[in-house]
Amino acid sequence: MFTNYQKSVFLSVGLLIMIGVTACGPSMETPKTLDGTEAELTKQAQAYYAKGEYEKALGYFLYIKDHFPRGSSAGLSRFYAGECYFALKRYEEAAAEYTSFRDFFPNDPMAAEAQYKLGVSRFKDALGPERDQTDLNEAVVELQTVIDKYPDNAEMVEKAKTKILEVQDKLAEHEYLVARFYRIDGRYEASNARLRYLTEHYTQTDIMPDALLMLGENYLKLKNQEFAKEAFWRVTQEYPSSKSTETARKHLEKLGATNIPAPVLTPTPSEIVEPASTPTPDETVATPPAGGFREGYVVLVREQKISINLIRADGIREGMLLDVYQGEQLVGSIRLTDVQDGFSVGEIISLAPGASIAEDDRVVVRP
Incomplete structure (x- = not known):
């Protein structure tokens, strides 16, 4: 039988060996x-x-x-x-x-x-x-x-x-996605906490206008029209060529604002999506698969990169193909490139003529 002292010595030696091997x-x-x-x-x-x-x-x-x-x-x-x-x-x-x-x-x-x-x-x-x-x-x-x-x-x-x-950009995207999940759950204060941090610390990132727009829309839900108006003004004044500007202008008009800056809608080369392939007209309208298929929704659209809410626990993997629907309309498809802890990212591989993928569109994993 070993004494407690001997056991402690053996344990210490074992730990030292393990540490040595690791080191x-x-x-x-x-x-x-x-x-x-x-x-x-x-x-x-x-x-x-x-x-x-x-x-x-x-x-x-x-x-x-x-x-x-x-x-x-x-x-x-x-x-x-x-x-x-x-x-x-x-x-x-x-x-x-x-x-x-x-x-x-x-x-x-x-x-x-x-x-x-x-x-x-x-x-x-x-x-x-x-x-x-x-x-x-x-x-x-x-x-x-x-x-x-x-x-x-x-x-x-x-x-x-x-x-x-x-x-x-990656840090800001993470904050935006977390804020969006909170917003979907109706937790507007928590969402705004993330968005305020983003808009204060990552002012040079591409996602700023989207974050300000969501910040303003959260304030509308919280019945704080003055703070909402301030966020929408920033979108129109600081990011006049952003895709979020038109939505911000509409909010300002409803809030009774005047002298709203006119939008600049000329797209930059990086904003023009050239899909790898285009579906034929027969492929652009389809009935989404019924039951038994994994479904999620689009969380964020950044040029040709699409973030969705499905993760590895949902059974998805890199390389999988997913179809994207707006209602009953098939608008495009994406291929997953990065499956992460709280969301996944894919790239657009096809778009229906004249269509675009937007946040909240439904995604369906192909069988």
Whole structure:
């Protein structure tokens, strides 16, 4: 029989072994031995990398990093280990290597690029089915560091600014979708809390006019006409070419507003949807399948990207085709590209002539 002390010792040793195995996980790919000098191994690693053989290159770079920690290739091996992981879409491990390079070689000419790639890795690592808003916010922090710490590197600063806007678009889209779900449930105050945060923190994102429009419509439901009018005015004044402007103008007219700015309806090239294929006239009107099929609705339309309320728990997967209906009218079809935790995203693959997909349209999974 073991004493309690012996049991605790065995447990501690077991935990240490487990921690040790976990900690050395990424370096398990390092070859046990490679013949050649540091310079020769580095040259071979770079050759594999140039040919796109990232697994082989990674093994070499990790070996060089571990066996020549103070060598002339110490920085390069860390940076390119990160590049290999990034190319292999192993973003968490890429982030670890970029962080290591940045911390050990903060003044290296490649430090700004490593910092930028660290931010991009955080961004990409957060875009899986369980999108984590914390990771997206961390991506913004890392990208902002490029701007703050390396202001003289114009190329990386410009890339960081562009990527920050892309990350913020994702954060704003998440807030909008949550706000819309609250609105559908009749929880207008909760919806507006999300929308106010969005309109205060993500002012440069494309979804701003849609968010302001929903904010105003929520205020109408809450019988607060003054706040509603303020939100609608912002849409018409700040986003005159938005598709939301005409709806905002109609609300203002009903509220008795005057001198409403005229809309600018000329579409930009990015707003013009060119469907991959167009259904024949016989396909544009159809009776939706009766019972037994999974159905949902359109939550958000952003150019050719359509967000719906169905998720993986509903049995849907990437690549599935769904038909979109307005009443009994078949208006188009989409293919799912990203099934996430609270919603899914698809791309338009066909539209009926003259038709467009709108929020609240019904989606039906094809059998």
